[in-house]
Amino acid sequence: MTWRVVVQGQTYETNLEELKQWVREGRILPNDQVFQPGVGWCTAGQLRELQEWFPPGVLMMASAPPETPLPPGMSPYSPTMPAPYVSPYTLPPTPYAPVYGQVGMYLSSNISLPGVPAGLGQRLLAAIVDLFLTFLCALPGLILIFSASPSAGRGADSGGQAILGYLLMYSGVIGYAILCALMTSNTGGSPGKKMLGLVVLGEDGQYISFGKAILREFLKSFFSNLCFLLNMWLLFDPRRQQLYDKILSINVYKAS
Numbered sequence: 280m281t282w283r284v285v286v287q288g289q290t291y292e293t294n295l296e297e298l299k300q301w302v303r304e305g306r307i308l309p310n311d312q313v314f315q316p317g318v319g320w321c322t323a324g325q326l327r328e329l330q331e332w333f334p335p336g337v338l339m340m341a342s343a344p345p346e347t348p349l350p351p352g353m354s355p356y357s358p359t360m361p362a363p364y365v366s367p368y369t370l371p372p373t374p375y376a377p378v379y380g381q382v383g384m385y386l387s388s389n390i391s392l393p394g395v396p397a398g399l400g401q402r403l404l405a406a407i408v409d410l411f412l413t414f415l416c417a418l419p420g421l422i423l424i425f426s427a428s429p430s431a432g433r434g435a436d437s438g439g440q441a442i443l444g445y446l447l448m449y450s451g452v453i454g455y456a457i458l459c460a461l462m463t464s465n466t467g468g469s470p471g472k473k474m475l476g477l478v479v480l481g482e483d484g485q486y487i488s489f490g491k492a493i494l495r496e497f498l499k500s501f502f503s504n505l506c507f508l509l510n511m512w513l514l515f516d517p518r519r520q521q522l523y524d525k526i527l528s529i530n531v532y533k534a535s
Contacts, residue, residue, distance in 0.1 A: 408471030420448025460492035498523035
């Protein structure tokens with residue numbers, strides 16, 4: 280699984296063993312942001328996997344900056360002597376080069392670190408917004424369907440009008456689902472999630488592919504129609520994942 284670390288505004292991808300090595304070498308500080316697959320963003324000092332690799336006292340002193348400026352080349356974690364925990368960072372150039380793709384751009388402009396799974400209230404409001412927009416897309420078809428009903432007093436052409444209404448309704452619903460999948464793969468969320476400041480990410484911290492986003496929309500609709508109570512899955516999941524998100528190894532995070 281791919282881990283990510285943000286150092287001086289640049290995003291690097293690596294693995295856990297390499298992260299431990301970087302901590303031992305002083306290239307990662309406790310306050311640097313780290314993405315743990317399946318969990319989300321947190322500071323390096325908060326990860327139990329890394330805490331034992333920091334020098335004694337570093338974690339405690341990282342939260343309390345020195346009261347007086349230090350001479351050049353002196354570490355804030357050891358005011359009386361130089362230490363490896365000094366700037367600038369010297370991360371390996373290759374293959375741990377900065378990630379200039381989606382995640383790098385996203386971290387620098389949209390996401391608020393550390394990232395945490397989205398709250399239930401935000402997700403509910405985002406779902407309501409998307410549901411309302413889906414209804415608006417299906418509204419022209421619904422109008423035709425109801426106007427073709429026997430109570431509307433239509434003649435023999437009511438059957439063809441009803442068929443056209445159903446085609447428009449389902450086209451609107453499917454069209455909005457495709458739009459949500461496209462936006463999720465390109466910008467990290469559907470219109471509802473964008474309005475509520477949420478983002479959909481894979482375990483590697485990147486936006487999911489369009490194919491996976493389409494599959495996510497399909498599974499979401501399938502589970503909702505199979506049993507509405509399946510939408511309550513995230514209430515009992517420790518990572519606040521919906522069942523379809525757990526199947527696809529993705530989750531919804533706060534973006535701001």
